[in-house]
Amino acid sequence: MPASRLAEHFEDLEKQTHAARLGMWIFLGSETLLFGALFGLYGAYRAMYPEAFAAAAAHNSIWIGSINTVVLITSSLTVALAVVAVRANLGRRAGVLLLVSLLFGVTFLVLKGMEYADHIHHGILPGSAYHFHELPSAGANRFFSLYYLLTGLHALHVIAGMIFLGAVSVGCFRGRYDNRYHTPVELGGLYWHLIDIIWIFLWPLLYLTRP
Amino acid sequence: MSDAQAQDEHAPEAGHEADYLRADGGLRGWLLTIDHKRIGIMFYGLVLLFLLLGGLFAMILRAELITPEPTLIQADTYNRMFTLHGVIMVWLFMIPSIPNVFGNFLLPLMLGAKDLAFPRLNLASLYVFALGALVTLGGAVAGGADTGWTFYAPYSTTTPTAVVPIVTGIFILGVSSIMTGLNFIVTTHTMRAEGMTWTRVPLFVWAIYATSVIILFATPVLGMSITLVGIDHIYHFGIFDPALGGDPVLFQHIFWFYSHPAVYIMILPAMGVISEVVSTFCQKPPASYMAIFISSLGIAFVGFFTWGHHMFVAGMSTFDAGVFGALSMFVAIFSAIKVFTWVATMYRGSIRFSTPMLYFLFFLFLFVFGGMTGVAVATQSLDVHWHDTYFVVAHFHFIMVGATLTGFLAAAHYWFPKMFGRMYSERMGLLTSAAVFAGFFLTFFPQFLLGNAGMPRRYYAYPERFQWLNALSSGGSFLLGGALLLTLVNLLVALRWGRKATPNPWDSRGFEWETATMPIKHNFAVPPRIQRGPYDYHLTEEEAHARVSPG
Numbered sequence: 001m002p003a004s005r006l007a008e009h010f011e012d013l014e015k016q017t018h019a020a021r022l023g024m025w026i027f028l029g030s031e032t033l034l035f036g037a038l039f040g041l042y043g044a045y046r047a048m049y050p051e052a053f054a055a056a057a058a059h060n061s062i063w064i065g066s067i068n069t070v071v072l073i074t075s076s077l078t079v080a081l082a083v084v085a086v087r088a089n090l091g092r093r094a095g096v097l098l099l100v101s102l103l104f105g106v107t108f109l110v111l112k113g114m115e116y117a118d119h120i121h122h123g124i125l126p127g128s129a130y131h132f133h134e135l136p137s138a139g140a141n142r143f144f145s146l147y148y149l150l151t152g153l154h155a156l157h158v159i160a161g162m163i164f165l166g167a168v169s170v171g172c173f174r175g176r177y178d179n180r181y182h183t184p185v186e187l188g189g190l191y192w193h194l195i196d197i198i199w200i201f202l203w204p205l206l207y208l209t210r211p
Numbered sequence: 212m213s214d215a216q217a218q219d220e221h222a223p224e225a226g227h228e229a230d231y232l233r234a235d236g237g238l239r240g241w242l243l244t245i246d247h248k249r250i251g252i253m254f255y256g257l258v259l260l261f262l263l264l265g266g267l268f269a270m271i272l273r274a275e276l277i278t279p280e281p282t283l284i285q286a287d288t289y290n291r292m293f294t295l296h297g298v299i300m301v302w303l304f305m306i307p308s309i310p311n312v313f314g315n316f317l318l319p320l321m322l323g324a325k326d327l328a329f330p331r332l333n334l335a336s337l338y339v340f341a342l343g344a345l346v347t348l349g350g351a352v353a354g355g356a357d358t359g360w361t362f363y364a365p366y367s368t369t370t371p372t373a374v375v376p377i378v379t380g381i382f383i384l385g386v387s388s389i390m391t392g393l394n395f396i397v398t399t400h401t402m403r404a405e406g407m408t409w410t411r412v413p414l415f416v417w418a419i420y421a422t423s424v425i426i427l428f429a430t431p432v433l434g435m436s437i438t439l440v441g442i443d444h445i446y447h448f449g450i451f452d453p454a455l456g457g458d459p460v461l462f463q464h465i466f467w468f469y470s471h472p473a474v475y476i477m478i479l480p481a482m483g484v485i486s487e488v489v490s491t492f493c494q495k496p497p498a499s500y501m502a503i504f505i506s507s508l509g510i511a512f513v514g515f516f517t518w519g520h521h522m523f524v525a526g527m528s529t530f531d532a533g534v535f536g537a538l539s540m541f542v543a544i545f546s547a548i549k550v551f552t553w554v555a556t557m558y559r560g561s562i563r564f565s566t567p568m569l570y571f572l573f574f575l576f577l578f579v580f581g582g583m584t585g586v587a588v589a590t591q592s593l594d595v596h597w598h599d600t601y602f603v604v605a606h607f608h609f610i611m612v613g614a615t616l617t618g619f620l621a622a623a624h625y626w627f628p629k630m631f632g633r634m635y636s637e638r639m640g641l642l643t644s645a646a647v648f649a650g651f652f653l654t655f656f657p658q659f660l661l662g663n664a665g666m667p668r669r670y671y672a673y674p675e676r677f678q679w680l681n682a683l684s685s686g687g688s689f690l691l692g693g694a695l696l697l698t699l700v701n702l703l704v705a706l707r708w709g710r711k712a713t714p715n716p717w718d719s720r721g722f723e724w725e726t727a728t729m730p731i732k733h734n735f736a737v738p739p740r741i742q743r744g745p746y747d748y749h750l751t752e753e754e755a756h757a758r759v760s761p762g
Contacts, residue, residue: 023329
């Protein structure tokens with residue numbers, strides 16, 4: 001079994017694990033820049049329309065945003081516990097913990113969907129489809145267009161992360177990982193934490209910075 | 212110094228394994244290969260194809276511009292064609308050319324590794340690249356776009372032409388780029404052979420490493436900027452639309468945040484090639500190893516803070532423009548460090564006049580000329596005069612096309628024996644390289660004069676007084692096209708009928724030449740142990756060979 005985990009071109013497992021971990025970190029850095037472009041736009045438009053942005057952020061439900069923050073942070077905890085479990089050779093427990101994290105992910109997406117439905121109901125749509133009468137300004141329009149882009153891209157990452165964690169949890173139940181080899185669990189965890197961290201920046205930008 | 216094991220001289224050739232081209236036969240052995248060398252060769256084929264296609268478009272454009280009046284193609288076709296010329300040359304040829312072909316092939320050989328860190332990711336990057344190219348060219352078949360390769364909003368979000376498939380294709384190509392860059396960085400960190408300390412890493416690897424850093428941190432931003440153009444085009448989010456409160460200049464900011472560093476994605480690998488070539492053909496270590504590798508990383512770093520110099524006339528304050536101009540000039544400082552180091556390397560070296568060395572000289576000329584005009588356009592007051600004229604077109608063709616192309620061709624000749632086990636005709640090589648340079652110079656030098664006299668870029672028709680310079684430029688482009696074709700023919704002929712290459716035909720000390728020619732499938736029968744630097748020309752060939760011993 002361990003032999004098949006070691007690819008032909010690596011001398012030992014330690015080197016291989018190091019490479020995989022480094023690769024993931026670099027990928028995460030690259031992902032940050034993908035969001036960075038949108039954060040940059042947010043900053044520029046906020047500087048252009050400070051009042052409209054504050055008023056529009058006040059319209060977002062602080063409750064849904066905050067509950068979602070708690071949900072995501074808790075899911076990161078369960079993912080971290082899964083990594084601890086697999087290091088202690090407790091594959092099944094790790095699998096269960098990952099499934100719990102998936103459940104948190106679903107909760108997050110459901111709440112997000114409810115929020116989207118509410119916005120659409122009020123006529124808060126991006127760009128030229130925007131017809132929200134309470135906040136008709138161009139600045140509010142910019143805020144909500146960016147809101148959809150930022151949360152939409154983030155939601156796509158949540159879905160990708162869930163697929164990743166789902167596949168890893170299957171591996172956990174099948175006993176593929178142990179204290180010597182558990183790189184996929186660790187990498188899945190790293191990816192999930194990045195999603196969490198990005199949300200921690202979105203939460204204040206889209207919900208908390210209100211008058 | 213050398214222990215008993217180090218005496219085992221012929222170890223790299225031991226075992227008589229079949230070389231990488233003959234190891235696994237059949238189409239399957241190629242299409243599903245995870246051998247970095249084969250993947251490099253497949254990229255080679257693809258980028259050459261795109262060079263031909265992009266070059267063909269350029270020649271049609273130049274043919275149209277021989278006369279001031281419309282002759283060959285409609286104005287609309289002309290717009291689409293210069294867009295495609297730019298898109299193909301930038302994303303399908305120059306960005307992947309040296310890293311994906313020579314980087315792929317050589318990085319593991321130079322580092323003493325059996326493969327890249329993630330061989331399957333490497334194969335995936337080839338297919339993602341092919342998919343991106345298909346989608347982009349699909350957009351071209353669907354009518355193409357008339358925005359220029361820069362996709363400036365708000366025109367790009369409202370034009371009825373096929374912007375969406377083209378930006379989608381570029382996004383996919385970006386994903387492939389990121390996969391490759393990630394692989395190279397991780398490989399350099401984790402796959403170095405025993406004894407290869409950081410200061411024994413060949414300069415070509417350092418150049419590719421610096422390039423990969425830029426790819427990883429600039430490409431996602433480009434991906435986002437063109438995704439926003441695509442979203443705007445389909446759903447009218449109006450992200451850059453002033454009617455909805457947007458600001459089109461913001462597009463330029465995030466677009467150039469990538470696209471300026473992208474210039475260094477193209478040129479740094481060429482600089483890496485040049486560093487290897489100049490050492491080998493002067494039989495001397497580079498005048499300063501540290502100066503070259505630190506300036507590579509310096510360019511990669513400073514390149515992220517210069518993008519504003521594309522927007523001096525787009526409503527930027529004089530102060531900001533001054534800051535961006537000054538930061539841009541830092542790049543010139545690092546580049547000058549490189550140029551002086553290369554020139555100093557030649558001093559008292561035993562210089563061999565050969566095709567790659569000739570390309571080095573042409574590189575030097577184009578790079579210095581293009582670079583100096585770059586410092587000039589980074590100056591606000593001068594830029595106001597030259598902005599959006601042919602002067603800028605000539606400047607960026609000199610520096611990013613001229614330098615990248617000469618670097619690519621130097622690499623194609625220098626490593627030809629390593630890759631294919633045969634020698635090309637040196638006489639034809641010298642002749643074609645001189646013709647490439649002549650064609651290139653004749654094409655783009657008149658454009659400096661045209662721009663200075665006030666001819667705007669991207670125009671379809673022009674006043675009659677510009678005709679003789681335009682005609683010269685067009686003539687040059689046909690010469691360049693012919694010379695490139697002849698270069699290709701020379702190499703193809705060598706592939707079949709060339710004399711068999713010896714293991715180290717240039718008498719280089721580079722580690723890649725210590726492997727068998729051509730390399731076996733896994734590069735090394737036994738992983739090597741490195742006990743010398745890559746430019747130890749004070750050692751005899753036997754001594755140098757003995758210090759790259761099987762660990």
